[in-house]
Amino acid sequence: MSVLSQVKDAQVKDQSNTSLDSHSVNPTGDLLETLNIIQVSGLTKSVNTLEGSLTILSDINFSVKSGESVAIVGASGSGKSTLLSLLAGLDVASQGDVQLDGQALSTLDEEDRAQLRAEKIGFVFQSFMLVQSLTALENVMLPAELAGDHDARAQAITLLDKVGLSHRIEHYPSQLSGGEQQRVAIARAFIGSPKILFADEPSANLDSKNGHLIETLLFDLNKQNGTTLVLVTHDEHLAKQCQRIIHIEGGQLEKISVGETTSENTGKNVNVKEETSHVG
């Protein structure tokens, strides 16, 4: 582990301990809410179909602390991608609310939600979602340029260097392999130092070698940047690398379990247990 990684890791531990202490004092208090970077309350999503109203998600409640890594798992059609879209403000809930870094998404319109995403959120998608007419470097700089930041070039080059693509910054997506494209997408996700990173099946379209590389990168950068990671995946192995695992089944939160990394952070264990009992 690099020195930088160790330093970042220590910072994460500090934050987690703080979280534990606060929670112990007042589990529903204001202080807790400020430390929960994502707070989900009674979240429900229904859509109208020809057969009538269909509930995709029903009364979901949980919270995610700053710097935490959380995996959302579930079978196909269980509603995990819908949950991700609601958490990121890409879609609006039918009932309930999501608070992102203290801001209730239900109170924001589309433009405000876009602004919030620009400032606080990074994304990695299964299908990479790179703009084909932009080079790797330009793709990484895109979120910063959309947010009006024109000095992002240096940061973008650093990030591409970190994902091992400093020699391919002028290449277009069509000239890159799938693994390389996803690494560009990861670099893009970290530009502007977002507080939260949402990843949707980031390694599903890749072979196992590239998939593993991407996962390692994702977690390393997440740690280095102290970002909160919310990951949607089918992959149990990947999910277990997160501190907590939220299981969604039939649109409902079935349980929240602990990932394999929790041994490093006892505080989170406590938190997870409490939430699990709440759900149960």
Place this chain on the structure above:
Amino acid sequence: MWVKLAFKLFSREFRRGELTIIFAAIALAVLTVFSLSSITERIGLNITQKSSDFIAADRRLSSNHAIDTQVLSKANEFGLETAKLLYFDSMLFANDELVLGAVKATTQEYPLRGKITIKDALTAEPYEVTTGPTEGSIWLSEGLFYTLNVEVGDKVELGAGIFNISKVLVKEPDAPFFSLSGNKRVLLNYNDIEKTQAIQPGSRIFHRYLYKGEEQQLTDYYAWLKPLLKSNQEWQGIKDRQSPLGNNLDKAERFLLLAGLFGIMLAAVAMAVSAKRYCERQYDPVAMMKTLGGSRRIIRNIFLLHLSLVTVFSIAVGLMVGYVLQTIGADYLISVMGAELPNAGVKPWLLSSFIGLICALMFSLKPLLDLFDIPPLRVLRRNLGDTLAISRVHIALSLLTIFALMWLFSGEIITTLILFVSTLFVIAILFGISRLLFAAGRSLGLRPGSSWSLAIATLQKRANANAIQLISFALAIKLMLFLVVLKSDIIDDWQQQVPEDAPNMFIINVAENEIAPLETFFIDKNIPHEDFYPVFRGRVDALNGEAFARKTSKQEGEEKDEEAKEGKRREPNLTWLSTLPDDNEIIEGEWFADNIAESEQIEVSVVDHWRDSLDLELGDVITILVNEQVIEAKVTSFRKVNWATLKPNFVMILSTNMAGKVPVMYFSAAQIQEQHTKDVSQLLQRYPTISMIDIKARIEQAQSIIAQVSIAIGFVLSIVLISGALVLISQVQASLAERMQEVVILRTLGAKGRLIKLATLYEFILLGAIAGLVAAIVSDVTLFVIQQQLFNVDGRLHFYIWLLGPLSGAVFVSAIGYFMVARTMRQNTQGLLRKLS
């Protein structure tokens, strides 16, 4: 700022070819409109100018009595230029030779339009001047030099005056249509009239005032003049409904207009398809940008800037290419035909830019608005927003725009409506037919795994998309076939009207005893000529015993009244004939019976537009006044006459039992070449009462129009071809991703490259052949209707295009279609997969 990002995205999208079709479609629409409107405008101006040359002015006022001089001075107040002419016959005397000359005295301003051709000596080269002879000098036509045995520089007596012969008069712009004795023309300065003392009370003279100016000035002046006009005064312009020139030009304009509309329609289809496709391809980037925090405003600005840039570039390129093309075309016309084409002005620039702008805006607007509405959630739900792609609003907006463009360009709502509605109708039929054909393909029972069965299966699988493609192809092929056939029909028709050996000289005032020597002369000199027609002048005075004045006063509508007056007032040339002339067609009633000579009742065949203006019916008896003689004739038929033929034609033809009842002169036409000029002059010396009217200039002009229009049609055809190719390319491009996917699947399943290639080729051949067949049938039927309704020519079916359609369709569609997808075929599965991802 977003501007930098927008420019970056634009330059990349442009280089990647994403905007090429939109760019090409707008540019094509602009260059079509620009070149066509420039060329037609320039040809039109050229025709108008030449037509003005024929009367040496823009308008003229003619009278056989002196015209009030206030009329002229008032014209100057309206800003018009004027000239005065006086025509009279007077004796010329020189070297003991005496001859009657047709004198035209002109003020210094004559001619206001066109040029006078003169020579410094009989053997000198002719050249053009824009003013007539100065005071004291006189210009004589070549025939008079031989008759009077004089040279340039000699003196000649005209009436009581003695004048210096200073030039040989070769051609006056307005002479051929007035000259009563073509080879004995004299041009004199207006101020010298008094010197001749030829104008005495009772002299047969003819006054003419000429006017030149802007159309508005002329209209205003005429509004002032009209109430003052007397019955013996006639206001004449260059527009003559029956003139061959007017008819040909009218047809040419209609054709070019029609063809231009097709080019624009096709470009519009390509534009609509490619704009929709471009926007669809931007769905993912837009969803991504929104996800990454891009605001709706920024995204809107980025893509509106893209649209603006592509519009500006394409309009600029369209104008440039259009300008180059029309310059090349105009230069070619000038060099080949010797035609002078005046500049078209700013109208084509403005019109084409405006149409480019409208194209860009209206065909992209709905897809762009849809693009702005793409939800960011599409990054997770990949098909979200796809339903927006099938937009009835886009279709409606595109159709409305096409209609508006057609209307704007044609300026004719009826033509636009006919074309538009019939095209919609055709599209509906085509959709039904294509679905049926694709369904029928199922029962062919081809061997599974063969290229043909794969091609048919592919066609059936994309039945809806293919039906739309088929409609586009069929529409493009239809328009191309349509133009090819119409071009050959119209040009053939025109060339038949003005064949190479068309007569160029009308021979008038021939006495019966002069026919035989004239015919002998023509045969000896090998000069082609028409028959000799008996001709006399008569005025229609009454209908069924009721004097015309009272009857027509009851008619409603000024125009009709004017037409009727024209009919009554004029004393047209009449004839009698036993057989119907070639270019005439009986549209009602019967031609005279063979034994009509034995009948007492004189019968008359009347041209159709006189029937309408005089309210004639079969069986009516009309009274014709020939001098003081009254002729009663029963209307037994109405005729349609092709006035464009430049052959002798008559508004009324009487039955042959008229012979001997009125004094007549004879009339004919011949094709007299340059080398016969001297022989003809000598002939006319022997028969001084015979006159010849030179119509060479008119024939040359008609032939020049045909040549100009042929070139313009060729140009339009190429534009329609390119537009058709663009439609095809845009359609194939739109299906490229789906094709890639199919190729990947087929290859993965073990299909050989050859099978896939052949299947694709056959698919395009089938598609092209079906489209071509449908297009051939539809265009032939439409042609049949349009030729009759729009061009007034006999409609006929062209079965060769029923074969040409499927063949050309198969070749055209398969060549372009296969070329478009060939690259996809060549790529390996891995490369295709990467592209698809």
